[in-house]
Amino acid sequence: MDCLKKKILSEGLVLSETVLKVDSFLNHQLDPSLMMEIGKEFAKRFHHQKISKVLTIETSGIAPAFATALVLNVPLVFARKQKTVTMDTDCYTAEVHSFTKNTTHTITISKKFLSADDHILLIDDFLANGEAAMGLIQLVEQAGATVVGIGIVIEKSFQPGARKIKEKGYPVESLVQIASLQNGTVQFLNEVNHYE
């Protein structure tokens, strides 16, 4: 997705060999027009799938997932990272470790928003080690629902997340794939055929 690559090259900050900061357009300040382009692109890539709901995880996944759900005209559910006093006790839960923040938390989703006949498109902003995506997959599997695929805005292809998820048999569509962040430089993976 060329407009996203350009945005990464012009505004992204490489903080280390594993951390790319994109807070000017993706996870602190958001560009609504770009986000809608992202939503349209995910809808296009999964157009051959039956999708009943989009699922993401708070916080940075919400905007791209919302744009996708809007284009697909289906509800969006976001998993919570911790229970609040107004949440159901009746939740599906999974443990997710964040390597960036070096924390482990429980992600939860109310059972009433996932049912066995749901066909779920997972959306998230980043895919690195795959912890968040695997946690979301676990929530869907607990409900007996179907994961139709995982849409990722920025995949760090030098980390094992995408491989792990594909090995489980789930299609991954990443709008941008980053091969390396070495020497303070973003190197994209060669284009792949997304519409095989």
Add this chain to the structure above:
Amino acid sequence: MDCLKKKILSEGLVLSETVLKVDSFLNHQLDPSLMMEIGKEFAKRFHHQKISKVLTIETSGIAPAFATALVLNVPLVFARKQKTVTMDTDCYTAEVHSFTKNTTHTITISKKFLSADDHILLIDDFLANGEAAMGLIQLVEQAGATVVGIGIVIEKSFQPGARKIKEKGYPVESLVQIASLQNGTVQFLNEVNHYE
């Protein structure tokens, strides 16, 4: 906003005299079409204002704020509730107490996303005691920027938030105003003239 009132009456759950749960369409599962109607309504109510950015606070404010920013065609910034390792150290900060969760946290926004010439529309899902809104106002004031107004999806008018913010001189536009949650029932405040 009649469609929102209907949704509250049909899907909202009154958990106590102060807590209304609307997780089926506002803060866990989201209805993207309703959210766009909310965005259009906020844009209409503040159409006479110059707005350069929409500001909200994670998590539940993001979807209605995104819809509003999309309609207004301006960037959206969401304040963070805690620092992450990828955040700037160069942030505006404010303390916010949540009575619902009985916690106090620091909200932060990177200084590079708020400047003195910004005209900021604040959007949030709920207004109760006004702690989150007052925190957001503090962030904007630290930047020397202008708060053009505060748009609230659901105002709990029996709590002091709206009054406190209006006393500070900021216009508040609430799409729905709830007069009481007593006896397990949602009672709306009488319609007010929004376009004075």
